[in-house]
Amino acid sequence: MTNSYLDQVEFADNPEPRCPCVLLLDLSSSMSGEPIRQLNEGLRLFEGALQADPLAAVRVEVALITFGSQATLVQDFVTASHFRAPTLLAAGSTPMGAAINLALDQLRQRKESYRRNGISYYRPWIFLITDGEPTDEWQSAARRVQQEEASRSVAFFAVGVQGANLQKLGQISTTRTPVLLKGLNFGEMFLWLSQSLTTVSHSQVGEQVPLPPPTGWSAV
Amino acid sequence: MTDSESRATATTPHTWRVIASSVIGTSHQQTGQSCQDAFACQHLPTGEVLLTVADGAGSARAAAHGSAFSVQAAQHFLAHFLQEWAPNSLEGWQALVQATFAHTHNALVDEAARLEQPLRDLATTLLVTVLSNEWTVIGLLGDCAAVCRSEEGALFTPCRPQKGEFANTTHFLTEQEALARLVIQVLPQPMRGVALFTDGLAELALSTVDGAPYSRFFAPLFAFVEQSGAAETAQAQLSAFLASERINARTNDDKTLVLAWRMSVG
Numbered sequence: 001m002t003n004s005y006l007d008q009v010e011f012a013d014n015p016e017p018r019c020p021c022v023l024l025l026d027l028s029s030s031m032s033g034e035p036i037r038q039l040n041e042g043l044r045l046f047e048g049a050l051q052a053d054p055l056a057a058v059r060v061e062v063a064l065i066t067f068g069s070q071a072t073l074v075q076d077f078v079t080a081s082h083f084r085a086p087t088l089l090a091a092g093s094t095p096m097g098a099a100i101n102l103a104l105d106q107l108r109q110r111k112e113s114y115r116r117n118g119i120s121y122y123r124p125w126i127f128l129i130t131d132g133e134p135t136d137e138w139q140s141a142a143r144r145v146q147q148e149e150a151s152r153s154v155a156f157f158a159v160g161v162q163g164a165n166l167q168k169l170g171q172i173s174t175t176r177t178p179v180l181l182k183g184l185n186f187g188e189m190f191l192w193l194s195q196s197l198t199t200v201s202h203s204q205v206g207e208q209v210p211l212p213p214p215t216g217w218s219a220v
Numbered sequence: 221m222t223d224s225e226s227r228a229t230a231t232t233p234h235t236w237r238v239i240a241s242s243v244i245g246t247s248h249q250q251t252g253q254s255c256q257d258a259f260a261c262q263h264l265p266t267g268e269v270l271l272t273v274a275d276g277a278g279s280a281r282a283a284a285h286g287s288a289f290s291v292q293a294a295q296h297f298l299a300h301f302l303q304e305w306a307p308n309s310l311e312g313w314q315a316l317v318q319a320t321f322a323h324t325h326n327a328l329v330d331e332a333a334r335l336e337q338p339l340r341d342l343a344t345t346l347l348v349t350v351l352s353n354e355w356t357v358i359g360l361l362g363d364c365a366a367v368c369r370s371e372e373g374a375l376f377t378p379c380r381p382q383k384g385e386f387a388n389t390t391h392f393l394t395e396q397e398a399l400a401r402l403v404i405q406v407l408p409q410p411m412r413g414v415a416l417f418t419d420g421l422a423e424l425a426l427s428t429v430d431g432a433p434y435s436r437f438f439a440p441l442f443a444f445v446e447q448s449g450a451a452e453t454a455q456a457q458l459s460a461f462l463a464s465e466r467i468n469a470r471t472n473d474d475k476t477l478v479l480a481w482r483m484s485v486g
Contacts, residue, residue, distance in 0.1 A: 003457040005444035011424040011470055012434035017387035118429030120387040153385075202247070202472070203278075 019122040019201045020061045020077060020110055021193075022103040024096075025088065026130035026161075027068030032090035035131060035161060035184055042186030043085035049194035050080035056194070057081040059201035063106055067099035068092035077110050096130060097138030100172070104144055107154060122200050127193060128158045128173075129181075133165035142172040149175040159189065159218075179218040188217035234353055234410070235485050236269040239445050239454045240478040243462035245420055247472040257418050257476040258287040260295045266306065268352040270298050271478050273364050275418040277343035277392055282335070286328065286342030290393060293327040294320050294348050302350070313350070313406040317359035320348055321402050325393055332394075343392040347379075347416055351480060356407040356414070361398060363390040365422055366405075367433040369413035375438055378405040380431035381422050390419070413442040414480045420473030445481040 025039065051057050062083045064075035069092035075083070107124050114121045126145075148154040158169045158178035169178040181189060196211045244255035256276035263269055272291045276283025297320050307313045324346060332339040345362020356378075358366050363381035370376070382391050382401065391401045415438060417425060425437045448454035461467070462475050 002460065003444060003454075005440045005447065006457060006461040008440040009461070010434070010436035010440075011466075012427055012437060014423050014426075014428045019387075118427065120383065120428060122387045 015117065015119045016055075016058045017120040017122065017201075018061050018079075018114060019056075019059050019197055020063070020107060020124040021197055022063045022065060022107060022124070022126045024099050024103055024126060024128040025064065025066045026094060026096070026128075026132060027066045027088055027090045027092065028094040028130075028132055028135075029068070029091050030131055030163065031068075031161075036088060036090045038184040038186045039129070040085070040087050042190040043088075045187050046190035046194050047080075047083050047085040049191055050083065050197065053198045053201075056198040056201045060197045061110075063103075063110075065099050065103050065106070067095045071095050071099035071102045073102060073106065077106070093135040094130065094132045095136040096128075096134035096172075097136045097141040100126075100128070100138070100141035100145060104141075104148065104154070122203070123152065124154050125197070126154055126156045128156070128169075129161065130158070130169070131161035131163045133168045138168075138172065145172055146174055179214055182217055182219040185217040189214075192217060234482050236263065236351060236480050237445055237448070237483050238263075238269060238271065238478065238480045239448060239451070239458050240271075240476075241455055241459040241462055242474070242476040243459055245471065245473040245475065246468050248474060254284045255474045256283040256287055257420070257474040258284075258291045259416075259476050259478050260291045261478065261480075262295055262299055264299060264302055266302060268302055268306070268350055269480060270295055270302075271349045271351065271414070271416055271480060273347045273416045273418060273476055273478055275345045275362065275364055275420075275474070275476070277340075277345075280343035280392075280394075281341040282337060283341075283343065286344040286394070289331055289342065290324050290328060290344050290346050294324045294346060297323045298348070298350065306352075310406045310408065313355060313357045314404050317348065317357060317404045317406075318399070318402065321346065321359060321361060321393070321399055325398055328394055339394045340392075343394045345390060345418075346393050349414060349416060351411065351414060351482075353410050354408070356405075356409065356411045358405045360403045361391060361393055361401055363419040363422065365417060365419075365426060365431075367415045367417075367425065367438060368407075368411045369438065369442055371410070371412050373412075375433045375435055377426060377431045377433050378407065379403050381419055381426075410482060412482050413438075413445070415441065416476075416478040418474065418476040420471045420475035421477060424467070424470055441477075441479055442481055445479045446483070 060080040061077045063077045158173040259273045274287035276287035347364035348359045350357040360379040365381045
């Protein structure tokens with residue numbers, strides 16, 4: 001049932017909506033050895049899993065901030081199709097407060113850039129992984145996280161690796177209880193994260209996306 | 221509404237041809253859900269055409285019912301009203317559109333109570349238009365959109381989709397402050413063509429930067445209506461187009477398209 005006029009219809013070439021995600025990774029010296037090796041491996045899985053989904057590959061944007069000697073933007077926002085997992089080295093302390101502030105600043109800039117270019121976007125995610133506790137001033141960063149959560153401007157997730165101060169993490173991430181990683185199961189965790197971001201990037205207008213439970217990688 | 225006039229059956233040199241269809245999105249198909257879009261078209265004996273489109277919220281449990289119910293409530297209210305009396309001023313039409321949305325909102329509240337369901341389960345957007353030989357009247361709440369083609373051939377978007385901050389958010393008729401968000405456009409002239417559609421088609425039809433209609437999307441569609449033959453065949457062709465691979469490659473949402481073209485008679 002075709003029609004020659006309808007065959008001529010062309011579509012507007014609009015940019016894909018974006019789903020920004022900041023990974024906040026603890027590179028303090030206690031992460032060295034097996035933990036950092038597993039984390040790097042997990043990042044490579046994350047890269048591959050996102051690229052395997054055609055929509056997620058063009059809609060999910062990844063930025064990477066590490067905190068060891070200092071809070072560093074290792075990777076500015078790129079679409080998942082252009083994301084290449086780096087090989088990270090652990091060294092230094094845990095300036096988590098500075099890293100969280102940097103992540104929120106980067107997200108704010110990114111949103112402004114989306115708005116300027118008429119790109120619609122999903123609620124941004126910040127995904128924090130740490131095996132310790134902040135060694136810098138973190139209270140103001142925690143307040144910002146809570147304000148942005150309250151206005152639903154950002155979704156903040158915290159994951160503690162063995163040795164992490166979950167109690168202090170809970171004071172930063174008050175909306176979602178921080179999760180303790182089971183062993184060094186970074187692989188399963190990053191697969192869960194890519195699957196969740198993929199689900200969001202496929203979602204409809206007005207849809208509340210139920211995330212898969214963090215089974216397989218979180219210790220209860 | 222002071223500028224009233226009694227209704228006489230119009231002797232019109234024009235007639236509106238309407239082709240419309242609503243097709244389920246692939247994401248709802250995969251999950252076994254029903255299409256949550258709804259639409260209705262009605263030619264009144266007094267010459268006006270009523271076109272209404274609604275998109276039930278993906279997050280609402282009875283979204284399909286909410287959109288279908290709202291479309292019927294709005295059309296019924298307008299048709300009933302216009303049979304007795306038609307506004308003859310911008311203010312009159314604005315008041316009538318406001319009354320239509322208020323009535324439909326209240327009808328949804330009653331329906332939710334009857335079903336013993338929370339109001340948000342019926343969440344839906346709503347787009348209502350009245351087309352006559354003198355007026356083009358549009359009321360919009362949410363992220364549906366209307367595109368007009370003037371008698372002179374200009375293509376424009378009188379009502380842009382209303383978006384929340386994020387890609388998956390908009391405003392719904394079930395919200396408390398819904399009526400404050402209502403956008404009304406009343407143009408004191410008839411259009412040659414009007415297209416109404418749900419957000420599943422917005423990214424294909426409008427620039428997301430400035431909301432401008434994409435002419436290579438609309439020109440063939442309006443030509444299709446003008447040149448169409450039997451109504452049933454034309455509707456089947458439009459449905460096939462909306463269900464086509466090339467559309468589904470761009471959107472997995474439900475998609476509804478209502479096309480109206482003012483034909484010269486004689």
